[in-house]
Amino acid sequence: xxxxxxxxxxxxxxxxxxxxxxxxxxxxxxxxxxxxxxxxxxxxxxxxxxxxxxxxxxxxxxxxxxxxxxxxxxxxxxxxxxxxxxxxxxxxxxxxxxxxxxxxxxxxxxxxxxxxxxxxxxxxxxxxxxxxxxxxxxxxxxxxxxxxxxxxxxxxxxxxxxxxxxxxxxxxxxxxxxxxxxxxxxxxxxxxxxxxxxxxxxxxxxxxxxxxxxxxxxxxxxxxxxxxxxxxxxxxxxxxxxxxxxxxxxxxxxxxxxxxxxxxxxxxxxxxxxxxxxxxxxxxxxxxxxxxxxxxxxxxxxxxxxxxxxxxxxxxxxxxxxxxxxxxxxxxxxxxxxxxxxxxxxxxxxxxxxxxxxxxxxxxxxxxxxxxxxxxxxxxxxxxxxxxxxxxxxxxxxxxxxxxxxx
Numbered sequence: 001x002x003x004x005x006x007x008x009x010x011x012x013x014x015x016x017x018x019x020x021x022x023x024x025x026x027x028x029x030x031x032x033x034x035x036x037x038x039x040x041x042x043x044x045x046x047x048x049x050x051x052x053x054x055x056x057x058x059x060x061x062x063x064x065x066x067x068x069x070x071x072x073x074x075x076x077x078x079x080x081x082x083x084x085x086x087x088x089x090x091x092x093x094x095x096x097x098x099x100x101x102x103x104x105x106x107x108x109x110x111x112x113x114x115x116x117x118x119x120x121x122x123x124x125x126x127x128x129x130x131x132x133x134x135x136x137x138x139x140x141x142x143x144x145x146x147x148x149x150x151x152x153x154x155x156x157x158x159x160x161x162x163x164x165x166x167x168x169x170x171x172x173x174x175x176x177x178x179x180x181x182x183x184x185x186x187x188x189x190x191x192x193x194x195x196x197x198x199x200x201x202x203x204x205x206x207x208x209x210x211x212x213x214x215x216x217x218x219x220x221x222x223x224x225x226x227x228x229x230x231x232x233x234x235x236x237x238x239x240x241x242x243x244x245x246x247x248x249x250x251x252x253x254x255x256x257x258x259x260x261x262x263x264x265x266x267x268x269x270x271x272x273x274x275x276x277x278x279x280x281x282x283x284x285x286x287x288x289x290x291x292x293x294x295x296x297x298x299x300x301x302x303x304x305x306x307x308x309x310x311x312x313x314x315x316x317x318x319x320x321x322x323x324x325x326x327x328x329x330x331x332x333x334x335x336x337x338x339x340x341x342x343x344x345x346x347x348x349x350x351x352x353x354x355x356x357x358x359x360x361x362x363x364x365x366x367x368x369x370x371x372x373x374x375x376x377x378x379x380x381x382x383x384x385x386x387x388x389x390x391x392x393x394x395x396x397x398x399x400x401x402x403x404x405x406x407x
Contacts, residue, residue: 004381004382005382007034007287007382008030008032008382009036010022010030014352015349015353016349016351016352017352018352019352019390020352020354021352021390022380022383023353023354023377023378023379023383023391024354025201025221025330025378025379026170026198026221026330026356026376027221027356027378028220028221029220029221029222029223031223031224031225032223032284032287034287035225035284035287036280038279038283039225039276042275042276043276045060046060047275048060048061049061049272050062050064050066050275051065051266065275065278067282068085068275068278068279068281068282069085069265069278071281071285071286072230072281072282072285075289076206076232077206078208079235081263081265082233082234082235082264083231083232083265084231084232084238084265084268084269085228085229085230085273085278086229086268087229088218088219088226088229089120089195089196089216089218089229090120090218091229093120093121093124093164094120096124096164096214096216097124097125097128098128099241099244100162100214101125101132102128102131102132104161105128105129105132106132106133107132107133107134108133108135108159109134109159109160109161110135110157110160110161111125111134111135111136111137111160111162111163112137112139112155112160112162112163112185112190113125113137113139113164113165114141114147114165114166114176115139115140115141116141116166116172116365117165117166117195117362117365118166118170118195118197118360118361118362121165121193121195125162125164134161137155139152139155140368141368145169145172145321146174146177146322147181152181152184153184156181156185156190157188158188158189160188160190161190161191162191162193163181163184163185163190163191164192164195165178166194166197167194167195167203167205168198168199168329168330168331169198169321169331169365170197170331170360170361170362171321171333171362171365171374171376172321172328172331172333173198173328173331173332173333173378174321174327174328174329175199175329178194178210179210182210182212191213192211192214193213193214193216194212194214195215195216196215196216197216197221198329198330198331199329200217200221201221201223201288201380202297202329204293207232212232214231214232214234214237215230215232216229216231216232217229219284222281222284222285223284223287223288223380224281224285225276225280225281228277228281230281231268233264235264238264238267238268239264243261243268244268245271246270247270248270248272249262249269249270249272250266250267250269288381291381296381300379300383303379303383304328304329306385306388307325307332307379307391308323308328308332309325310388311332311392314395316336316338316399316404317334317335317337317395318335318336319332319334320335320374330378330379331376331377331378331379332376332378333360333374333375333376334376334377335374335375336375336395336398337404338404339399339402339404341357341373341374342357343398343402344357344395345357345375347398347401348391348394348397351390351393352390353390353394355375355377355391356375357373357375357376358373359373360376377391
């Protein structure tokens with residue numbers, strides 16, 4: 001995938017005087033020129049407020065807004081009226097917590113999530129449970145970071161109303177058993193919610209085939225700009241839910257003492273939309289499709305396998321989750337023995353290698369792993385084996401800088 005490097009202008013800059021090796025893609029990806037140009041084109045020639053005016057420029061903006069919705073619907077294998085634009089995955093999940101959770105969860109009910117969840121798929125449900133007198137139930141992991149079948153079978157019960165889980169863990173990089181979780185949730189009458197923030201950049205998604213009731217993703221993690229996200233919901237469920245935000249463009253009619261709501265999905269899209277971001281999201285999806293999702297996945301898997309093989313040769317590295325590349329998507333979380341992760345990340349940065357260090361918005365998982373923080377290297381389509389080599393060399397330098405040796 002070296003040929004795509006020319007599509008990403010920011011990767012031509014240096015980091016502390018050396019070539020930038022960007023390995024923080026799980027936090028946000030860099031943007032190709034095709035996306036940047038699509039956004040520029042919208043603001044140069046199509047910018048107006050969608051659904052507001054009947055003049056030609058406003059119609060162009062409306063076409064751009066709804067055209068982006070059509071691209072997202074195709075990407076997820078959903079219907080266009082099942083796609084709600086939000087700011088990001090966090091807003092999508094909060095919308096569900098307040099518009100679904102607060103209205104369809106009651107006292108004594110249970111909400112089930114894995115202990116590995118990002119705070120965005122944990123704290124909103126914690127607040128719902130506290131407000132409604134419900135219980136937040138955790139699925140715990142085995143020694144490889146997987147959810148055992150026994151946890152699914154015993155924790156999801158007739159009291160369960162919501163099962164919400166990441167498709168791919170942002171810390172462990174492991175794919176969740178979607179089919180088992182959805183089947184079990186539906187067998188007890190619960191809804192299944194899929195956080196696709198980490199899977200959308202790496203895997204082909206089909207919400208109909210997976211039969212999830214809701215799904216959420218962020219544009220900025222799949223080569224699109226920040227500030228645009230998506231909530232997918234089955235139409236019959238979206239129609240049952242009250243709106244999250246109120247204001248312009250989400251109404252049917254408003255009178256002094258009453259109001260009616262627009263049809264879905266516009267019922268959930270109050271106020272002026274981030275059409276430039278939506279155009280960028282559509283361009284990013286088209287960019288990934290031009291490469292081919294299978295080709296993209298194959299490249300990233302080969303890179304993951306190479307990185308895991310090289311890391312396995314370093315006795316001073318602790319890897320969290322399965323030690324194999326199989327079933328991993330884009331993420332390796334690790335620590336250098338006897339070195340604080342912030343020190344590791346700082347020394348790597350001095351060598352031009354950018355990784356993330358911290359709790360990765362997954363503190364319950366950190367507690368479960370008996371650590372306070374870790375480092376995370378995460379890969380994208382523009383990363384290469386040379387990036388992995390620089391990463392490995394940087395890790396050896398971490399040990400040298402800390403006076404610990406490299407064996």
